[in-house]
Amino acid sequence: MRILKSWRYPGNWPFFRFDDRLLLILMAAIVGNFSGLASVALNRGLLLMSEWLHHFRHYWWVFVLPAIGAALSSLFLEKIVKEGAGHGVPEVIYSVSRYGGLLRFRSSFSRLISSCLTIGSGGSAGPEAPVVISGAAIGSNIAKYFSLNDRQRVTLVGCGAAGAISSIFNAPIAGMVFAIEVIVGEWKSVNIVPIAIASVAGTEISRILQGNQIPFRHHLFKIDLLNIFACLGLAVLAAAAVILLTRMLRSMHTVSHKVSAPVWIRAAIGGCAVGVIGLFLPVVLGDGYHSVEILIEGEYGQILTVVALASFAKIAATALTLGWGGSGGIFAPCLVIGSLVGVTYHHLLALFMPSISWVNEGYFALLGMAGLISGMLQAPLTGIFLIIEITGGWEVILPLIMVSAVTTTLCRYFEPASYYLKDLVEHGHLLRPGTDARVLSDLTVPELIERDCITVNQNMLLRDFIAIIKKSHRNYFPVADEKTGDFLGIIHLDDIRPHLFNPVMYDAVFLGQIMNTQVETVHPDDDLLDVLRTMDMKSLFSMPVVLNNKFLGLISKATILDQYRKELMVQTSHQE
Amino acid sequence: MKLTINEVAQCLRLSISTVERWIRQGRIPIQKTDTGYLFNESTLEKWAAMYKLPFSLPDKFEKKFKEKKSENLLPAMKRGGLLYNIKGENVEAVLKDAVENIYFLPVSFKEELYRRLLEREHLTSTGIGKGVAIPHPPDPLQGTLSNALISTCFLEKPIDFNAVDGKPVFVMFILLSPSTKTHLHLLSRLSFCIRDDAFVEFLKTSPDSAAFFLNIADFENRLIKGEGY
Numbered sequence: 127m128r129i130l131k132s133w134r135y136p137g138n139w140p141f142f143r144f145d146d147r148l149l150l151i152l153m154a155a156i157v158g159n160f161s162g163l164a165s166v167a168l169n170r171g172l173l174l175m176s177e178w179l180h181h182f183r184h185y186w187w188v189f190v191l192p193a194i195g196a197a198l199s200s201l202f203l204e205k206i207v208k209e210g211a212g213h214g215v216p217e218v219i220y221s222v223s224r225y226g227g228l229l230r231f232r233s234s235f236s237r238l239i240s241s242c243l244t245i246g247s248g249g250s251a252g253p254e255a256p257v258v259i260s261g262a263a264i265g266s267n268i269a270k271y272f273s274l275n276d277r278q279r280v281t282l283v284g285c286g287a288a289g290a291i292s293s294i295f296n297a298p299i300a301g302m303v304f305a306i307e308v309i310v311g312e313w314k315s316v317n318i319v320p321i322a323i324a325s326v327a328g329t330e331i332s333r334i335l336q337g338n339q340i341p342f343r344h345h346l347f348k349i350d351l352l353n354i355f356a357c358l359g360l361a362v363l364a365a366a367a368v369i370l371l372t373r374m375l376r377s378m379h380t381v382s383h384k385v386s387a388p389v390w391i392r393a394a395i396g397g398c399a400v401g402v403i404g405l406f407l408p409v410v411l412g413d414g415y416h417s418v419e420i421l422i423e424g425e426y427g428q429i430l431t432v433v434a435l436a437s438f439a440k441i442a443a444t445a446l447t448l449g450w451g452g453s454g455g456i457f458a459p460c461l462v463i464g465s466l467v468g469v470t471y472h473h474l475l476a477l478f479m480p481s482i483s484w485v486n487e488g489y490f491a492l493l494g495m496a497g498l499i500s501g502m503l504q505a506p507l508t509g510i511f512l513i514i515e516i517t518g519g520w521e522v523i524l525p526l527i528m529v530s531a532v533t534t535t536l537c538r539y540f541e542p543a544s545y546y547l548k549d550l551v552e553h554g555h556l557l558r559p560g561t562d563a564r565v566l567s568d569l570t571v572p573e574l575i576e577r578d579c580i581t582v583n584q585n586m587l588l589r590d591f592i593a594i595i596k597k598s599h600r601n602y603f604p605v606a607d608e609k610t611g612d613f614l615g616i617i618h619l620d621d622i623r624p625h626l627f628n629p630v631m632y633d634a635v636f637l638g639q640i641m642n643t644q645v646e647t648v649h650p651d652d653d654l655l656d657v658l659r660t661m662d663m664k665s666l667f668s669m670p671v672v673l674n675n676k677f678l679g680l681i682s683k684a685t686i687l688d689q690y691r692k693e694l695m696v697q698t699s700h701q702e
Numbered sequence: 703m704k705l706t707i708n709e710v711a712q713c714l715r716l717s718i719s720t721v722e723r724w725i726r727q728g729r730i731p732i733q734k735t736d737t738g739y740l741f742n743e744s745t746l747e748k749w750a751a752m753y754k755l756p757f758s759l760p761d762k763f764e765k766k767f768k769e770k771k772s773e774n775l776l777p778a779m780k781r782g783g784l785l786y787n788i789k790g791e792n793v794e795a796v797l798k799d800a801v802e803n804i805y806f807l808p809v810s811f812k813e814e815l816y817r818r819l820l821e822r823e824h825l826t827s828t829g830i831g832k833g834v835a836i837p838h839p840p841d842p843l844q845g846t847l848s849n850a851l852i853s854t855c856f857l858e859k860p861i862d863f864n865a866v867d868g869k870p871v872f873v874m875f876i877l878l879s880p881s882t883k884t885h886l887h888l889l890s891r892l893s894f895c896i897r898d899d900a901f902v903e904f905l906k907t908s909p910d911s912a913a914f915f916l917n918i919a920d921f922e923n924r925l926i927k928g929e930g931y
Binding site: 135137276575695697 | 714717720734
């Protein structure tokens, strides 16, 4: 019976109790498998949808299909599972930084279904972010089931994300790097090892079920020095595309929120617009993996204006889909936009410098993808490894690294926070481990409260108060109402110092006359960041903590420093 | 010794809620189960050392208890005893004679004690007025003394002690204490007694030990009742 009961608490088994690395590896493998399955499921779902909807492609009203899909997906999220639209990656990062990676169970499938509806019907979005949130939710819930602690849970959330990306792209390294660089944000072996295992598990599941193939095969490129330098120009163009896409997504979001219609109507409007664009440029529809294949092969075969137009159209379609309430990720659109931008750049080069024999346009398409991914996520490593793995293009690694690095840097000038993190940073919700904001958000007022203050009342004589000072070892004395016990004010030793050596005052002064009533107080639920800001602004060293008019204790800078240091040491120092 | 989770928090000088949060966040090697907490002290100690966190058993309470015990005037005076007819014409001579007469001190220590009492007298006189002096070493006698003691010495005849009020001194309280805190505490209690003029008059009669201790006990009771102090 005890064994039966204890299997759900593997963290308590003597073997794992003080070194959970093996436990985490075991759990990571399980999580990786499940999130791999989730991404295979979405992939199959998308294939089914596109096969089924293929019959309708030649009707004139085909442009309403994305509208129906987006509306249905929005309705599903809003009414059935009650989750917000969007791609969900910021929610995962937020939960990792604030709630120890707690995610709802329904998140593990909700986005799969909604994004399947959006993308399958032709909306311009990617299946990766939904898979990431599903994987992360699976990891979180497995951790919850086995009663693991927050640190272990965060690692498993990372494992879920890694398994999902690895599985959907058949790219284990990219999955691993993405999970660490974007989701967990902490390069420590305690995280890296389990996440690597999860990547392996996720990739293996996808290979067993879908076969081992590189998603976007291409011809080998012969690259000379000139071509390597040419990629710098591409980096600039890619950065411009990233900024345009980011700004457009945001402005679409604001515009759509001004429309006073139910969410699903808004989603339908966006979807409809995408459908109209798709009538003229079918390249913008869906996840666009097929288009990427063609572009990388260098077989797109359109003139400059069409390609440039297609780039803009894809950016607009993505903004319309995601900004107006469709559900899906930014990965796949980035790949399509990137390859379109790359091909555009190739055309421009050929136009202005026709005498030089440039490599195939596929080369630039590939670099463009890396630029877009790196710039959009502001995660250069993810961009580099993802493109290498999905194209098998090891021979382009040098220009690839350059494009990724330069694009990321350029984008940072205009957009200091990546698309995923922007909202979080704006609301102060991005709390990476070991940072000041994280330490302060982990500490709470009740942990810092000092309760050894002696409370006095307002009708007490100074003489009696002096007798109390002799017994106490603090400089602050809260004053509470004699009858109700309500907090009235506070007396600092400095306030009575002038009267201390004047016995005439002893029986003439009541504490009610000398206490400070204009006191800044702290509520136990207050954010420590705000408390410290108030202390700095008013140059205070201590503040009383008051709840429902009752004095609870004192909070002081000295204690905060002491605790802050301990917290920082535990969060950062050492760690394998 | 098995620690409770509260004691672990005390060892780490943390509040219990911080320890509970660390357990939840998995920062400290303690596991929570349905019934309580699971941990191993030596692992915890190693963990604390790894993160350079203080980890020691709280011993504050024991210390406080010990100090409280030695805080009363009466036991210290009983330990120190009463000496009568201390001879001498000047400060050095009376101190020398008094130290010689404190029978329970080891001979080797008497020399040093005398030197240190004089050292203190050279700083300023310990004659606090009304004919009373409280000679004591400049710093506490750590290690040599486990409990504070006060030797009450009645002089054969009053001598000039360079006291604050210039009055000749007729009685000395040699105050020896193991810590500064005890010293200050006893000094403050003693000065409370001496503020009472009737008590000073009583001292002038060189009372016998029974009457003297009775008087001191009376003062102690008044102090406990919170009169003045």
